[in-house]
Amino acid sequence: MAKLKIGVLISGRGSNMAALIAAAKAADYPAEVAVVVSNVAGAPGLKIAQDAGIATAVIPHKGFPDRETFDRAVSAELEKRGVGLVALAGFMRIQSPWFPTHWKDRIINIHPSLLPSFPGLRVQQQALDAGARVSGCTVHFVTPDLDAGPIIAQAAVPVLPDDTADTLAARILRQEHRLYPMVVRWFAEGRLSVAGSRVAVAGVPPTATLLFSPEP
Numbered sequence: 001m002a003k004l005k006i007g008v009l010i011s012g013r014g015s016n017m018a019a020l021i022a023a024a025k026a027a028d029y030p031a032e033v034a035v036v037v038s039n040v041a042g043a044p045g046l047k048i049a050q051d052a053g054i055a056t057a058v059i060p061h062k063g064f065p066d067r068e069t070f071d072r073a074v075s076a077e078l079e080k081r082g083v084g085l086v087a088l089a090g091f092m093r094i095q096s097p098w099f100p101t102h103w104k105d106r107i108i109n110i111h112p113s114l115l116p117s118f119p120g121l122r123v124q125q126q127a128l129d130a131g132a133r134v135s136g137c138t139v140h141f142v143t144p145d146l147d148a149g150p151i152i153a154q155a156a157v158p159v160l161p162d163d164t165a166d167t168l169a170a171r172i173l174r175q176e177h178r179l180y181p182m183v184v185r186w187f188a189e190g191r192l193s194v195a196g197s198r199v200a201v202a203g204v205p206p207t208a209t210l211l212f213s214p215e216p
């Protein structure tokens with residue numbers, strides 16, 4: 001069966017993009033990274049993609065008169081490559097409502113907190129400032145509301161007493177790299193269905209693992 005083509009949008013490091021590229025190397029993985037698009041010319045993730053033989057495109061947002069015109073240019077690039085799923089992976093550009101509306105139910109994002117807690121930026125510091133004992137990451141469908149679309153999957157990690165924003169970010173990032181390829185697989189296998197704000201994942205048993213932090 002033909003693999004689902006994914007388009008990954010990045011602005012920087014690209015470690016989640018790299019995790020998707022690595023997962024897609026497996027012969028039985030149902031998706032492939034067709035193109036990586038960055039709005040930042042020097043994004044380190046671009047080189048990772050190029051070294052892996054993946055097509056890349058740089059579309060600097062500064063060259064466009066407004067958000068929607070930029071978004072339409074990005075979208076045209078994705079469509080040219082036959083993309084069926086857009087994966088935002090550290091894409092640091094707020095999109096016009098046009099983009100998630102155009103790609104409705106075919107665009108996902110990964111965010112380093114357990115949404116709806118701690119949307120936006122400086123997310124790990126927000127978790128520390130709030131005294132949270134558990135944080136994690138969320139993969140969700142993208143809607144015009146920032147960090148607020150239907151949640152597909154989450155992974156939780158403990159917040160430890162000595163954590164800094166950096167140590168917490170690193171612990172969460174390890175789980176991001178597991179969660180994102182897993183969700184893309186489910187999407188490609190046609191297992192996800194959205195009903196309002198809830199997403200059903202067909203064929204996945206409810207989790208039996210509890211995380212206590214601190215341990216009882």
Ligand code: GRF
Nearest residue numbers: 013014015016090110111112
């Ligand atoms: C990740 O923490 C992701 O959750 C957030 O931005 C960061 C991107 O990191 N949206 P990378 O570029 O994937 O390494």
